[in-house]
Amino acid sequence: MNNRPVLDGESLITPTAMAADVVSRYGASRRDQFATATAELGLILHTAQQWFEGGTDPVQTMRWTVEALHKTRRKLDPAVWRELIPIAQNHPVAAFFHEDPFTRWSFEKNRGYSGDAQLLDFIYQHESILGSATSATPIGRELYAFSKYYPSCVAVRERRDILAQKVDEIADAKGPGTEVLAIAAGHLREAEKSAALRNGRITRWVALDQDPLSVGSVTRDFAGTAVEAIDGSVRGLLTDAQKLGRFDFIYAAGLYDYLTDAVAIRLSRRCMRMLKPNGVLFFANFSPELTDDGYMETFMDWTLLLRSEADMWKIVNGSVDRNSVDADVFFGENRNIVYATIAKRD
Ligand SMILES: C[S@@+](CC[C@H](N)C(=O)[O-])C[C@H]1O[C@@H](n2cnc3c(N)ncnc32)[C@H](O)[C@@H]1O
Structure with a gap:
């Protein structure tokens, strides 16, 4: 069966649709990496969770996690990385990161697809999102104050x-x-x-x-x-x-x-x-x-x-x-x- 996504310029922005294409661009899955990678990811997520729960500066936790996930992603076969994504998304630490209104907006996809214009407004720090930014939890406000300065x-x-x-x-x-x-x-x-x-x-x-x-x-x-x-x-x-x-x-x-x-x-x-x-x-x-x-x-x-x-x-x-x-x-x-x-x- 042809499972390539229909990236036809209509309703194309879903991670599931993208995944098949990413895999086809970079090569077949290497299952042997999976067990080691799962353990490594588990350690990252567990550490971040402990830091949040222990009151460590949330920005430090976020900065460290962003870097650790980047390094992990970079060294893995894309197909293996893809399998790790739901593990991170379903981990209890996700709730802390989702206190950041920018991260949460992206994850929840209120408009039904990724990368909508309101998400971009979080990046532009546009006045239209100031309400969500200021009504976030204290951790969420600190995280957004950092996440909006990512190099991206x-x-x-x-x-x-x-x-x-x-x-x-x-x-x-x-x-x-x-x-x-x-x-x-x-x-x-x-x-x-x-x-x-x-x-x-x-x-x-x-x-x-x-x-x-x-x-x-x-x-x-x-x-x-x-x-x-x-x-x-x-x-x-x-x-x-x-x-x-x-x-x-x-x-x-x-x-x-x-x-x-x-x-x-x-x-x-x-x-x-x-x-x-x-x-x-x-x-x-x-x-x-x-x-x-x-x-x-x-x-x-x-x-x-x-x-x-x-x-x-x-x-x-x-x-x-x-x-x-x-x-x-x-x-x-x-x-x-x-x-x-x-x-x-x-
Ligand atoms: C990441 S936003 C970029 C918005 C704006 N260009 C900017 O730089 O701030 C992506 C935009 O692409 C639009 N879009 C995605 N797929 C499209 C398609 N196939 N045809 C027309 N617009 C599309 C979305 O509705 C969304 O507004």
């Missing part, structure tokens, strides 16, 4: 700023009439930072997302601006169901991390066809240099496809004729996120 969260905040900068640069270069498309836009928090939007230099900034709650939030927050929120999916783009016109800048952040190479390439090809002359496609992906991957996959139940520079080039090279574009791949400052940019030469 720092990188996501930088990503939001890079997106706003790119939009502004493109609007500066293009002048009036600039049209922008954000795919998987979430709450479009980057637009709050864009001077070009504020100064009326953007004619149209389409924010496409499959989550009606996020579409509603963007419609409300950006009423009266050039932002146009659209309920739509990657599948809709791929099947041409969404007739959106053409753009100077198309970007996706927090999306490619969930797409297989094949879907990522199909989407990139489609986006290139939706660009105006000299238009630019820009997309981001978490990199394998992430250090909180083990914690995310266990206590946050949040699985991502991590991509190296070479993996990003593979998508770029599969999507375009390199003679007709200027392409680049680069890391953000702490290397937790890697970016690809493809500019049409017309």
